């Protein structure tokens with residue numbers, strides 16, 4: 321059985337928590353109302369899963385590194401896992417390369433098997449999944465295969481021109497960091513990824529972060545969300 325990171329309903333009164341009247345805490349109460357576990361990942365623990373979403377170049381990877389180092393999360397970047405798979409002698413390497421170059425989305429079965437492996441080998445039971453799910457198809461497949469919903473969703477909102485500027489300045493030799501692919505990725509983001517954000521928003525799981533300003537200014541907004549989690553954790557002694 322997975323160990324619940326935050327199984328609020330067992331030990332505390334919802335009314336008592338709501339009496340705190342802190343909007344962030346109230347939102348977080350809703351995020352902790354998830355789902356029964358199953359055998360999608362190693363069955364000894366139930367990780368606390370955060371999906372980190374945002375357009376291409378919105379700063380997901382940059383902020384995840386900071387969250388991981390300060391709050392002790394394991395960071396799994398779907399794009400990074402796919403790039404590693406693409407560069408290894410994998411049977412899916414060629415397919416992944418073509419899909420990434422076209423700015424499209426790799427079939428869910430491939431991405432989820434890489435994420436599942438990452439969750440099972442993570443040394444923390446708090447997991448950030450960066451850049452996933454990218455589509456409703458990704459989301460539905462994850463919930464079916466892994467058997468859980470995320471506890472929390474962080475969404476970085478950033479204007480397109482800022483995202484383009486950041487990607488063109490990234491200089492990491494990525495095959496999709498060129499104007500032709502960026503245009504396609506932006507369209508895929510609007511058409512396929514935004515419905516995922518809307519789905520989780522309707523379930524009260526999304527924390528929208530304004531992703532403009534310096535890395536530190538943005539992290540201060542992010543930090544407040546995760547600090548509230550810690551606060552909740554201390555308050556509840558779970």
Ligand SMILES: Nc1ncnc2c1ncn2[C@@H]1O[C@H](COP(=O)(O)OP(=O)(O)OP(=O)(O)O)[C@@H](O)[C@H]1O
Pocket residue numbers: 374375376377378379380381382383399451486487489490491531532533534535536538
């Ligand atoms: N607040 C910021 N201001 C300026 N540059 C930034 C900021 N945050 C990140 N960057 C830079 O912008 C580029 C894109 O950031 P990052 O790789 O974190 O975005 P991402 O959302 O993970 O993008 P992708 O979806 O393409 O992987 C990087 O070169 C990063 O150093």
Ligand SMILES: Nc1ccn([C@H]2C[C@H](O)[C@@H](COP(=O)(O)O)O2)c(=O)n1
Pocket residue numbers: 376377398399400402419420423424425426427431450451452453454458496505
């Ligand atoms: N769930 C995902 C995540 C990523 N990809 C592919 C397509 C993306 O354009 C590319 C790069 O991802 P990023 O590093 O920008 O997060 O990887 C995918 O198909 N499915």
Ligand SMILES: [Mg+2]
Pocket residue numbers: 380381397399451
């Ligand atoms: Mg990234």
